[in-house]
Amino acid sequence: MTVRTRFAPSPTGYLHVGGARTALFSWLYARKHGGQFVLRIEDTDLERSTAESVNAILEGMTWMGLDYDEGPIFQTDRFERYNEIIQQLLDDGHAYKCYCSKDRLDELRETQMANKVKPRYDGHCLKNKAEDADAPHVIRFRNPVGGDVVVNDLIRGKIAFSNDELDDLIIRRTDGSPTYNLTVVVDDMDMNITHVIRGDDHLNNAPRQVNILKALAAEPPIYAHVPMILGDDGSRLSKRHGAVSVMQYREEGFLPEALLNYLVRLGWSNGDQEIFSIDEMTSLFDIDDVNKAPSSFNTEKLEWLNQHYIKEADPEHIANLLAPHLGKLGIDPTQGPDLIKVVEAQQERANTLVEMADISTFFYEDYKEFDEKAAKKNLRPVAAEAMKKIREALAGIETWSEDAIHSAIDDVAAALEVKMGKVAQPLRVAVVGRAASPGIDITLFLVGQEACLRRIDRALAYIEVRANETAS
RNA sequence: GUCCCGUUCAUCUAGAGGCCUAGGAUAUCGCCCUUUCACGGCGAGUACAGGGGUUCGACUCCCCUACGGGACGCCA
Numbered sequence: 429m430t431v432r433t434r435f436a437p438s439p440t441g442y443l444h445v446g447g448a449r450t451a452l453f454s455w456l457y458a459r460k461h462g463g464q465f466v467l468r469i470e471d472t473d474l475e476r477s478t479a480e481s482v483n484a485i486l487e488g489m490t491w492m493g494l495d496y497d498e499g500p501i502f503q504t505d506r507f508e509r510y511n512e513i514i515q516q517l518l519d520d521g522h523a524y525k526c527y528c529s530k531d532r533l534d535e536l537r538e539t540q541m542a543n544k545v546k547p548r549y550d551g552h553c554l555k556n557k558a559e560d561a562d563a564p565h566v567i568r569f570r571n572p573v574g575g576d577v578v579v580n581d582l583i584r585g586k587i588a589f590s591n592d593e594l595d596d597l598i599i600r601r602t603d604g605s606p607t608y609n610l611t612v613v614v615d616d617m618d619m620n621i622t623h624v625i626r627g628d629d630h631l632n633n634a635p636r637q638v639n640i641l642k643a644l645a646a647e648p649p650i651y652a653h654v655p656m657i658l659g660d661d662g663s664r665l666s667k668r669h670g671a672v673s674v675m676q677y678r679e680e681g682f683l684p685e686a687l688l689n690y691l692v693r694l695g696w697s698n699g700d701q702e703i704f705s706i707d708e709m710t711s712l713f714d715i716d717d718v719n720k721a722p723s724s725f726n727t728e729k730l731e732w733l734n735q736h737y738i739k740e741a742d743p744e745h746i747a748n749l750l751a752p753h754l755g756k757l758g759i760d761p762t763q764g765p766d767l768i769k770v771v772e773a774q775q776e777r778a779n780t781l782v783e784m785a786d787i788s789t790f791f792y793e794d795y796k797e798f799d800e801k802a803a804k805k806n807l808r809p810v811a812a813e814a815m816k817k818i819r820e821a822l823a824g825i826e827t828w829s830e831d832a833i834h835s836a837i838d839d840v841a842a843a844l845e846v847k848m849g850k851v852a853q854p855l856r857v858a859v860v861g862r863a864a865s866p867g868i869d870i871t872l873f874l875v876g877q878e879a880c881l882r883r884i885d886r887a888l889a890y891i892e893v894r895a896n897e898t899a900s
Numbered sequence: 901g902u903c904c905c906g907u908u909c910a911u912c913u914a915g916a917g918g919c920c921u922a923g924g925a926u927a928u929c930g931c932c933c934u935u936u937c938a939c940g941g942c943g944a945g946u947a948c949a950g951g952g953g954u955u956c957g958a959c960u961c962c963c964c965u966a967c968g969g970g971a972c973g974c975c976a
Binding site: 436437438440470472473475476526530533537540541542543544545546547548566584587589590593595597598600601602603605607608609611612627628629630631632633635653655656658660662663664690693694695696697699700701702719720721722723724725726728729730731732733735739774775776777778787802806837841847848849850851852853855856857860862863864865866867868869 | 901902903904905906907910911912913914923924925926927934935936937938939940968969970971972973974975976
């Protein structure tokens with residue numbers, strides 16, 4: 429048996445991390461077993477499905493590298509097939525027409541809730557024949573009465589549901605469109621899906637689907653309901669928790685490999701291992717090892733992984749990804765030092781590409797103003813002498829190189845009989861405008877001789893103003 | 901309310917009856933390295949929801965309670 433899994437999102441929004449993880453698990457499972465992975469768009473809700481959402485989902489899948497062997501298959505293209513099955517169900521007595529108004533159903537629901545019972549359809553139209561068979565109606569699946577339905581779940585084991593808890597669900601709306609529980613069953617059956625891996629918000633749908641499958645004399649697939657992802661506060665993940673859209677993580681400077689690695693470890697583990705390449709995930713992943721309990725999304729750990737992958741990546745690759753982020757800050761990285769060199773200098777210092785762009789602007793343009801704290805601490809009148817000396821030394825360098833810069837700083841420190849830090853730190857603030865930067869040599873080198881001298885002059889002017897202020 | 905699922909450090913998790921004085925990772929806090937910030941190294945604190953069983957022995961098995969989540973749509 430060839431393993432066939434699917435990811436079946438409804439196009440009513442962007443691809444969020446919960447869906448992305450489900451997709452990842454399904455994808456990994458198919459890849460691990462040399463099977464196929466199908467992408468199916470569940471767009472039967474004509475009102476809420478949008479083309480933008482379809483694009484957003486496709487874009488997210490592509491960015492994450494979750495390629496599919498079949499699809500995207502759109503359910504709206506398969507209405508004919510669903511109707512065929514519905515007719516079959518009707519003919520076999522497994523379904524019936526229901527003419528109940530929404531008002532009646534709402535009322536029914538309310539009374540049931542008030543009586544503290546589970547809201548269910550009361551089978552009114554099964555007992556009473558309508559006078560006009562062609563009047564507007566929906567079609568309901570006739571759920572078996574009595575007995576249990578057993579859902580065999582790879583993650584949770586056998587779960588029994590009493591048929592009496594289930595009601596006769598609508599499989600076709602008044603407008604003629606089929607509903608989720610019907611389409612999912614027909615598709616999984618037609619597409620020979622062997623393993624249905626999905627969020628456990630679908631766990632309660634499973635028994636209904638098994639019943640429909642039985643009515644169709646079809647074998648149910650193997651189910652695996654993965655627990656949901658919660659926000660960092662333990663509540664259901666929502667926009668309120670920050671980025672939940674996969675594409676937003678890209679915008680915020682995350683690498684897909686970091687997100688993938690983070691997601692695979694959410695609810696799944698392989699001993700103590702934290703870092704997984706795609707190949708490792710593929711070979712090690714197993715549904716059996718997925719946890720039953722829901723987990724909370726923790727951005728800090730994602731950031732750690734992101735930093736890890738930024739650190740490990742090829743600088744050129746990072747440079748390509750970083751360029752657009754610099755662009756957003758109004759910087760053209762082709763005008764200035766080699767971006768790859770900048771990346772090499774910053775690689776260990778950023779959690780995200782956005783952060784890296786932010787701490788790299790001074791390589792390309794003069795800072796707007798000094799970081800107040802850093803200036804206050806380092807650009808003091810006592811630093812003026814060293815600053816002047818170092819300016820002179822730097823100005824005298826003929827071939828601008830890290831070595832030459834290093835020697836210049838060394839010499840000044842030696843001449844003044846102070847530690848290197850006494851010279852380097854004020855110099856750093858003078859050149860980059862803030863307290864932190866990569867090593868002083870590489871920083872000055874990449875900033876360039878001319879810009880360095882210009883900025884040192886600016887710092888000296890700042891110190892002078894300050895000295896006068898203190899004096900008066 | 902009814903049904904379903906779940907519960908190990910703040911967070912992600914290891915743990916398949918004795919290996920557990922419960923391990924790792926992130927975060928936090930120290931120390932070291934150091935020209936800053938990072939990186940790296942070393943170290944610290946923090947958890948088996950509670951109560952009953954079963955057993956020579958329970959984080960591991962069973963039951964109850966509490967808490968959390970999900971479902972109850974002419975949404976998926």
